[in-house]
Amino acid sequence: MHWKLFANLAETAGEREVPLDLEAGATFGDALDALFERHPELRGEVLDDDGELRGHIRVLRNSRNPFVSDEGYDTVLDEDDELALFPPVSGG
Helix, strand or coil: CEEEECHHHHHHHCCCEEECCCCCCCEHHHHHHHHHHHCHHHHHHHECCCCCECCCCEEEECCECHHHHCCHHHCECCCCCEEEEECCCCCC
């Protein structure tokens, strides 16, 4: 499984894809922790002071929001999952 980062999050991390090596039964929360272990500079951009996702940050697991369609942080991941993390996008 791996994270895909977009916009300023990719710029902050210095990479657009972050591979993960997690044990079987790992959760979405575990994957987020692993991302922050590799890129601690992302923590403040992604989480608020209470440790919750900032309201403007969007997350996906295989194109679905795990907080809407699954169990949020407790969502058990599969080996081939693609996780995405991105800020709001505006255009003109």
